[in-house]
Amino acid sequence: MAKITIRDVAREAGVSISTVSNALNDVDVLNPATKLHVLEVAERLNYVPNLNGKMLKSGKTMMLGFFTTSVSGPYFYKLIETMSRQCERHGYGLNVFVTKDKQVIMSNILGRRVDGVIIYEELKIDEHDIEIMQKDKIKAVFLDRAFSNDTMGSVTFDSYAAGYEAAKYLIGLGHKRIAYISGVDTMFDSVRRRDGYLAALKEYGLPFDGDYVIQGYFEEDSTFNAIKAFIRMHASKLPTAFLAGNDLSAMGCVQALKAHGYEVPGDVSVVGFDDIDIAQYFSPPLTTVRNPIARQAILTVDHLVRMIQGKEEGQSQTLTGELIVRASSHVPVD
Amino acid sequence: MAKITIRDVAREAGVSISTVSNALNDVDVLNPATKLHVLEVAERLNYVPNLNGKMLKSGKTMMLGFFTTSVSGPYFYKLIETMSRQCERHGYGLNVFVTKDKQVIMSNILGRRVDGVIIYEELKIDEHDIEIMQKDKIKAVFLDRAFSNDTMGSVTFDSYAAGYEAAKYLIGLGHKRIAYISGVDTMFDSVRRRDGYLAALKEYGLPFDGDYVIQGYFEEDSTFNAIKAFIRMHASKLPTAFLAGNDLSAMGCVQALKAHGYEVPGDVSVVGFDDIDIAQYFSPPLTTVRNPIARQAILTVDHLVRMIQGKEEGQSQTLTGELIVRASSHVPVD
DNA sequence: CCTTTTTATAAAAACGTTTTTATGAAATTA
DNA sequence: TAATTTCATAAAAACGTTTTTATAAAAAGG
Numbered sequence: 106m107a108k109i110t111i112r113d114v115a116r117e118a119g120v121s122i123s124t125v126s127n128a129l130n131d132v133d134v135l136n137p138a139t140k141l142h143v144l145e146v147a148e149r150l151n152y153v154p155n156l157n158g159k160m161l162k163s164g165k166t167m168m169l170g171f172f173t174t175s176v177s178g179p180y181f182y183k184l185i186e187t188m189s190r191q192c193e194r195h196g197y198g199l200n201v202f203v204t205k206d207k208q209v210i211m212s213n214i215l216g217r218r219v220d221g222v223i224i225y226e227e228l229k230i231d232e233h234d235i236e237i238m239q240k241d242k243i244k245a246v247f248l249d250r251a252f253s254n255d256t257m258g259s260v261t262f263d264s265y266a267a268g269y270e271a272a273k274y275l276i277g278l279g280h281k282r283i284a285y286i287s288g289v290d291t292m293f294d295s296v297r298r299r300d301g302y303l304a305a306l307k308e309y310g311l312p313f314d315g316d317y318v319i320q321g322y323f324e325e326d327s328t329f330n331a332i333k334a335f336i337r338m339h340a341s342k343l344p345t346a347f348l349a350g351n352d353l354s355a356m357g358c359v360q361a362l363k364a365h366g367y368e369v370p371g372d373v374s375v376v377g378f379d380d381i382d383i384a385q386y387f388s389p390p391l392t393t394v395r396n397p398i399a400r401q402a403i404l405t406v407d408h409l410v411r412m413i414q415g416k417e418e419g420q421s422q423t424l425t426g427e428l429i430v431r432a433s434s435h436v437p438v439d
Numbered sequence: 440m441a442k443i444t445i446r447d448v449a450r451e452a453g454v455s456i457s458t459v460s461n462a463l464n465d466v467d468v469l470n471p472a473t474k475l476h477v478l479e480v481a482e483r484l485n486y487v488p489n490l491n492g493k494m495l496k497s498g499k500t501m502m503l504g505f506f507t508t509s510v511s512g513p514y515f516y517k518l519i520e521t522m523s524r525q526c527e528r529h530g531y532g533l534n535v536f537v538t539k540d541k542q543v544i545m546s547n548i549l550g551r552r553v554d555g556v557i558i559y560e561e562l563k564i565d566e567h568d569i570e571i572m573q574k575d576k577i578k579a580v581f582l583d584r585a586f587s588n589d590t591m592g593s594v595t596f597d598s599y600a601a602g603y604e605a606a607k608y609l610i611g612l613g614h615k616r617i618a619y620i621s622g623v624d625t626m627f628d629s630v631r632r633r634d635g636y637l638a639a640l641k642e643y644g645l646p647f648d649g650d651y652v653i654q655g656y657f658e659e660d661s662t663f664n665a666i667k668a669f670i671r672m673h674a675s676k677l678p679t680a681f682l683a684g685n686d687l688s689a690m691g692c693v694q695a696l697k698a699h700g701y702e703v704p705g706d707v708s709v710v711g712f713d714d715i716d717i718a719q720y721f722s723p724p725l726t727t728v729r730n731p732i733a734r735q736a737i738l739t740v741d742h743l744v745r746m747i748q749g750k751e752e753g754q755s756q757t758l759t760g761e762l763i764v765r766a767s768s769h770v771p772v773d
Numbered sequence: 774c775c776t777t778t779t780t781a782t783a784a785a786a787a788c789g790t791t792t793t794t795a796t797g798a799a800a801t802t803a
Numbered sequence: 804t805a806a807t808t809t810c811a812t813a814a815a816a817a818c819g820t821t822t823t824t825a826t827a828a829a830a831a832g833g
Binding site: 212218 | 488494512516519524549716
Binding site: 783803 | 814817828
């Protein structure tokens with residue numbers, strides 16, 4: 106009683122395998138009666154087409170690949186859930202690969218396990234890899250960097266502008282000592298937000314103190330620890346505001362400040378990025394620059410699908426943030 | 440310049456395709472010189488084997504499938520990241536399917552897109568589906584329910600015991616009015632935690648009030664709203680403790696209480712389940728029953744891989760929680 | 774009523790691999 | 804040296820589909 110194939114259905118129904126295939130794929134070239142009969146037999150035998158055979162022959166897997174080094178945090182799961190739903194809408198599945206192994210990534214992409222790929226992976230794919238992908242006409246959309254050629258697509262968030270806007274907002278409130286909480290330097294978004302922050306400082310003539318860029322890894326708990334250490338070091342003269350590279354680190358920062366007896370925003374203001382779902386329920390509700398994650402997810406999938414269908418060439422789309430002022434920021438006390 | 444295949448490599452190297460295959464797959468039957476030459480040519484042509492051809496012929500995809508209806512929240516991304524890493528260790532990839540469409544699930548499973556499946560999906564797969572999977576000798580491990588037969592595996596968390604323990608702990612502190620914040624009734628874990636809680640109430644002779652089971656959907660923000668509504672309704676006589684079905688809802692509950700001016704644990708105690716990473720950094724740090732997610736992930740993948748290798752039959756494994764007492768719970772004030 | 778077109782189905786080729794079987798040359802044995 | 808074994812490689816079959824081509828019967832046209 107091995108796995109039944111199209112051949113078994115054909116034999117049982119007394120027709121050829123091409124007839125079965127046509128019946129199942131709804132190619133209307135068959136006598137309706139035959140088609141019905143075949144379908145009935147297939148149903149009775151619980152026949153399910155083998156996808157590997159199907160994929161090999163058709164050259165299509167009807168799967169999109171999402172390659173990422175991490176799925177931690179609200180940014181990713183919002184992205185993944187929205188992309189998944191959007192894929193389903195187009196008749197595709199989404200294959201999520203969580204790996205840092207470039208070998209794994211490239212062999213899955215070039216080996217055609219998926220029809221198109223979405224890549225978020227912080228610098229690991231280099232120019233040479235991209236060249237190889239171009240030669241193979243791989244359809245790809247990047248989420249963490251923009252492209253100027255027309256074979257690769259990208260849908261990015263303008264993190265530089267967001268960093269600049271957030272810093273400008275704090276400066277506008279009167280803050281003079283503003284610290285930045287970064288991720289790691291391989292994360293494009295972290296670096297660009299920081300650069301925007303630096304640009305604003307410069308524009309308004311505020312001095313930049315190297316100590317004021319704190320590594321928080323974009324996570325709540327590691328930021329919590331980093332800020333506690335920072336507070337111990339700078340207790341005499343704390344910044345009046347922290348600009349955190351994402352909402353999670355903003356939350357960790359707030360917790361650390363509270364743990365040391367500081368009030369937010371009474372003593373210190375904290376601003377984040379992304380506007381993840383929890384941000385508005387946090388205590389205090391977070392001021393943040395909204396990153397339209399769901400929109401990014403939808404645009405990405407739509408763009409990739411159209412690229413696969415040959416309806417569109419790769420293009421760079423940039424989404425801009427929106428400053429959401431809530432309770433975690435205030436004019437400085439001193 | 441279409442995609443190059445094993446045939447192109449063979450032609451270019453002046454050998455047969457079987458020789459190329461043997462060289463690439465390291466079958467030591469070849470003259471070392473030939474093998475080296477073939478490898479060199481393959482490298483030069485940037486040959487990457489087509490996975491669909493490979494999968495069809497070998498009958499193996501070297502992929503495990505994870506089917507889930509949601510990836511929201513720390514429970515899932517911890518699970519997914521850990522499972523991914525563990526898969527990689529075994530030479531497998533992890534294919535994450537986020538869908539509620541049973542048709543999608545079944546056709547991917549029965550169509551052999553993956554070599555084995557891990558299923559978390561709250562009641563949608565019924566006995567009949569399982570029967571079909573058994574007939575097809577599908578290797579599967581369930582994360583949300585246990586099995587007594589030996590074709591399906593399961594690695595579950597003993598939520599009933601966890602609910603019982605947590606409630607008993609609160610009762611031991613002296614609490615008499617304890618509310619439970621549930622997910623939805625299709626979630627096994629939510630229901631079992633609640634049943635454990637009810638059992639403890641009964642055992643210690645505490646009355647059960649139907650109003651005291653509040654639906655929070657296992658999310659922070661919806662719980663926040665649900666508890667606010669609950670507080671408005673029951674302001675005169677609030678429970679002295681909330682047992683939340685998971686840490687996220689515990690956090691939402693705390694935020695809602697704070698928003699209404701209650702102190703935790705000063706006025707009200709709150710206890711959660713899971714011990715997600717943030718729990719210890721939350722303010723106040725959460726008392727919770729630790730759910731060994733990473734261990735569940737690793738056990739699951741290991742078990743499934745051994746089932747695929749034929750080294751093991753499906754079996755039910757149960758993990759037990761551990762009560763972690765932190766600052767969010769206290770003896771009642773009245 | 775014979776030829777052409779249409780219709781319905783079957784047969785065969787193809788997708789890109791791996792694996793089994795075949796083949797011929799070299800090495801070993803008798 | 805003839806017969807056997809070993810070695811290295813090639814040829815062919817197979818995996819389960821879809822798609823292209825072929826075939827036979829029925830319908831239409833003159």
